[in-house]
Amino acid sequence: MTLNVKERRNKTGTVLVATGEINSETSGSLLQALLPLVREGKPLKIDLTAVTYVSSAGLRTLLVVYREAQHAGVAVTLYGVSEEVRFVMSATGFLDFFETGEAVAAAAKAKAKAKAKAKAKAAR
């Protein structure tokens, strides 16, 4: 199983779309694609919607990228993590290290809700 990576740049940063499996055979190419993007210093989103499996080596690669990004002060967010991949990441503790798009969206939603509530309260 191979891995394809495509970059998409927009005003807010870069999106890297990965397709396939991230394992010991493919994680090297992923690392080569990601590290230069981290060094650019713009916010980076990794879209895993089309990633079916992330092996132990794959998870470690993502964590290495994340550590590099932390060091460079670059925000890295994972998007489109499938249920199975999310479960594996959660059970093995890797999920604790990452910002995931779903979590970011949920936090933003909660914040907006709280803001609306406060506004409504002030209006009363």
Place this chain on the structure above:
Amino acid sequence: MSETQSEQVLRVDAYPTHEVGGYRVRAGKPFPFGANVVPGGVSFSVFSDQATSMTLVIYKRGEPEPMAELEFPEEFRTGSVFAMTVFGLDHENIEYGYRADGPYDPVTGHRFDARQVLSDPYARLIAGRDVWGVEPDRSRGYQYRSRVCLQDFDWGDDTPLGIPAEDLVVYEAHVRGFTRHPNSQVTAPGTFAGLREKIPYLKELGINCIELLPVFEFDESDNPRSNPETGERLFDYWGYNTVSFFAPKAGYAATGRYGMQGDEFRTLIKDLHAAGIEVILDVVFNHTAEGNEQGPTISFKGLDNATYYMLTPEGYYFNFSGTGNTVNCNHPVVRNYVLDCLRHWVADYHIDGFRFDLAAILGRALDGTPLPNPPLLELLAYDPVLRHTKLIAEAWDAGGLYEVGNFPAYGRWAEWNGKYRDTVRRFLKGDAGVTGELATRIAGSPDLYSSRGTAASVNFLTAHDGFTLADLVSYNDKRNDANGENNNDGANDNNSWNCGAEGPTEDPEINALRTRQMKNAIAILFTSQGIPMLLSGDEVARTQQGNNNTYCQDNELSWFDWDQVDDNAELLRFTREMIAFRKHHRELRSTAHPTGQVRENLGLPDISWHGERAWQPDWSSESRLIAVARCGTGDDDVVYVAMNAHWESHDLELPALPGGRSWHLFADTGAEAPHDIRTPGGEQELDNAGKYLIGPRSVVILVGRTDDPEML
């Protein structure tokens, strides 16, 4: 490239020197043993004293036939260690093993057979039993496959909790059994990840240490029996037959099918630590899964049988473990193996302590005789890496060696106190003549541990082995037919009492008495000096339908039934409050055995004994009532515990209290819930200060304190 990313260091040993079987290789480093990822490849190192040659066998992951067989060149051997680095291996996608050639001569102890592929005793991951209960394909030549893994888990700021031994409240649990029941409501039932989801329950219960039944790789399908009543297959459910000592059981991990059991288990440990809970592993170094001469050859037998096992002069296996073989623990090589293994679990898994199954075997010499100064026990007691871990011995074995109170401790070892269990059980069921010994046991067994302090005693009433607490008060006799051994297995000296009916009953009086007896047991356990250990599920009256040996039962007989958390909320609340009470009162956790010395601030001795009359304990053979009052250094209050195993109530005269203090009621197991127990600090002052009527078969706990600190 940022400065945090390690530069590739140029190393001379990152280049091959030889070619073997089409692979580029070089001599490896003898230490550390096992398979280790090194620049450019994987270094393999294995010990065999008598092998004439050694071959590394490499498989593509999951394939039945090897992809390579690389014989170690003679020049790659250092002493009796074969070491080789193989370049260009994708460590994530291979499995490996060894063929060891040498003499086959069982009389001299050698059982080499180069046809067998052997598992690496130092393998940190094992493939082959990845998902619990899946029937293995036994036609495959190599069943338990060693795998290579990185040891780069990110522990964050996880550090040992270092909870003082005397403050521990141990909870003995089975990884799978704890959440396997469909009503556990966890994402992955029966796994490390499932247990992780139940941490809030453990925290709320108040325990601060979980002791896990064996988690080293074992083969649950290694049980040929089936249930004679239902025909269902039986398992090796407890897991006391270890296949591989450095590898966490894949079938206990939801991610085992991906080979991520190591990270999943570490994540559980990290989160338990974050919740203030230490982790102790139940470890089995007395025997292995290889059995006797009839058993399978998995690893040790084929690598160096005469080193690893105690053998008779005729070359048969000594059987001090009752399971076929006995590990040669005090052989210098095996000693180091055990040490390496425990260091691995402490350093790479942040384990806080170990409970050693049938630990008396660890004190036997190479010919089986007990040693006065066993080098293995000394080695573990003083080892730098293990220095602050808890070491707990099950201080007996199946060969008749019983060392409770005499285990060679080197100031470090605690023991499962079997005498505590037996004495309290006999008292609870109303045996005559037990009060004297009961007093000794609840005071931390000074007769056994006078030089070691109370924390040498792990006090327990129930454990995985034997009746659960609910069954202890519901069955006079074991009901083990489902194990397929004609009810011949399991202990017969249970000291249990069914309260008037055998097994389940609709009789409300009997059921009320059973509940009371369970509360009595819990009240005595948590007010005894020593380390209390609770069997998982006893807090909600978990039953095994009278089966006192569920080693093979992977079903509802063994699983924690989460519906009971609501159904038996009364007992759960009682247990929680008792644990909280223990934490609240240092005098119950004192490491020093009581001496009777008077505490100056209270004018009372550190311990005093009472009967129906204050200061007049009845030690006579017909007495079934004893009360104890404790006050510790620096404590301002007094804890009084009256234990009545008599079937009649008694009027208690309470000892007078100094300086403005009065008696307050914390618990009375004879009272209807919710009046059976209160929250520590919320005790109710007694109306009749000098008297208390204790009901039949009840425990009463009072606190002597003042509600007005000015009075002190």
